[in-house]
Amino acid sequence: MMYILSIETSTTNCSVSLSKNGETLLLKEDYSNNYSHAERLHVFIDETLREAKIDRSQLDAIAVSKGPGSYTGLRIGVSAAKGLCYALDIPLISISTLEALAHQVKVESGVVIPMLDARRMEVYSAIFSSELKQIRDIEAQILDETSFAKELSRGKVYFVGNGVEKTKALLNHENAVFIEDKLPSADQMSTLAFLKHKKSDTEDVAYFEPYYLKDFVALKPKPKK
Numbered sequence: 001m002m003y004i005l006s007i008e009t010s011t012t013n014c015s016v017s018l019s020k021n022g023e024t025l026l027l028k029e030d031y032s033n034n035y036s037h038a039e040r041l042h043v044f045i046d047e048t049l050r051e052a053k054i055d056r057s058q059l060d061a062i063a064v065s066k067g068p069g070s071y072t073g074l075r076i077g078v079s080a081a082k083g084l085c086y087a088l089d090i091p092l093i094s095i096s097t098l099e100a101l102a103h104q105v106k107v108e109s110g111v112v113i114p115m116l117d118a119r120r121m122e123v124y125s126a127i128f129s130s131e132l133k134q135i136r137d138i139e140a141q142i143l144d145e146t147s148f149a150k151e152l153s154r155g156k157v158y159f160v161g162n163g164v165e166k167t168k169a170l171l172n173h174e175n176a177v178f179i180e181d182k183l184p185s186a187d188q189m190s191t192l193a194f195l196k197h198k199k200s201d202t203e204d205v206a207y208f209e210p211y212y213l214k215d216f217v218a219l220k221p222k223p224k225k
Contacts, residue, residue, distance in 0.1 A: 002060045004197065005045065005084070006189035009037045009077030010069025010097045011116065011162060016044040017186035018052050022194030026052050027187050037076040045080070056088055061202070063193035065184060066094035067211035068124040068138065069116055074210035082205050091202040095189045096211075098138055101161050102128040103188040105179060110156030111135070113148065115163030116184075123163035124213055127151065140213050143170055152176060 001020060008015040014037045015029045028044035030036050049056060064081035067074045085092045101114035107130050115125040121143045127136035141147070143166060151157045152173045159167055160179040168178045196202070 002194065002197065003054060003058055004061045004063055004093070004190065004193045005048070005059055006063040006065075006095070006186040006193055007041070007045075007077045007081050008065040008097075008100070008184050008186040008189060009041060009073040010065045010067055011073065011183045012036075012070075013183040013185060014040045014044065015184070015186040016041070016048050017190055018048050018054065019190035019194065022191045024187050024190045027185070029185060031183065035070065035073060037073055041076060041080055045084075056084070059084075059088060059090055061085075061091045061093050061193065061197050062088075063093040063095055063189050063196075065097045065100060065186075065189065067097050068118075068140075068213040069097050069184070071212060074212065078208070078210050082208065085205045091197065091200075092205045092208060093193045093196050093201070094203050094208065094211075095192050095196070096126075096138070097184050098124065098126045098161075099128070099132075099134065100188040100192060101182070101184045102126070102132055103192070104182055104185070105158050105160050107156070107158055110158060110175075110177075111151055111154075112158045112160065113151070115159060115161040115167065117161075117163045117166070118214070121166060123161075123167065125163065138211075138213060143167060145170055147171065 006017045017027045098114040112128040115123040126138045
């Protein structure tokens with residue numbers, strides 16, 4: 001019996017799940033538009049374990065969404081995951097944020113494009129087959145009317161994530177299917193984490209860092225008038 005606690009903080013959704021042998025037992029989420037990770041994450045972890053009547057010592061691994069996504073959100077999630085792994089002496093498993101997001105879509109044909117808002121007209125995206133095999137690497141791309149033209153010419157394209165709204169405003173194509181109001185969740189991490197654990201595909205807790213894709217640039221505060 002394998003228990004894995006999964007943590008997802010790459011967007012505004014603060015999400016924690018507990019799974020047994022790859023199936024989600026409990027899920028705690030805050031889907032509000034506010035970044036509540038600092039206040040809610042450890043509360044969700046404690047509530048999840050208490051409601052499942054699972055002691056921390058029974059956990060076999062911690063899984064964390066590795067990005068891309070919000071710089072601050074990813075830092076909070078990874079810091080919490082690493083702290084638990086150190087304290088419990090258990091493995092750390094990292095899950096691609098976009099891969100987990102793609103697993104919210106179940107289709108028989110076409111391609112799935114998970115995308116996260118990267119501000120202005122930019123998104124973080126990847127492309128997955130209908131079998132959810134990744135067929136294009138993660139990119140930070142600026143959207144325009146020609147984006148994903150090749151994929152759209154070949155069949156249905158399912159766009160999912162909080163980058164959908166800006167994409168929908170640009171692309172008017174009969175093969176484009178926009179799945180709105182979806183954010184990455186720890187729920188879809190359960191199976192992915194279980195499969196990685198079985199292969200001993202884990203991270204070095206001391207040196208693991210989130211996958212930011214782009215360098216973080218701190219803005220200088222405006223001078224006071």
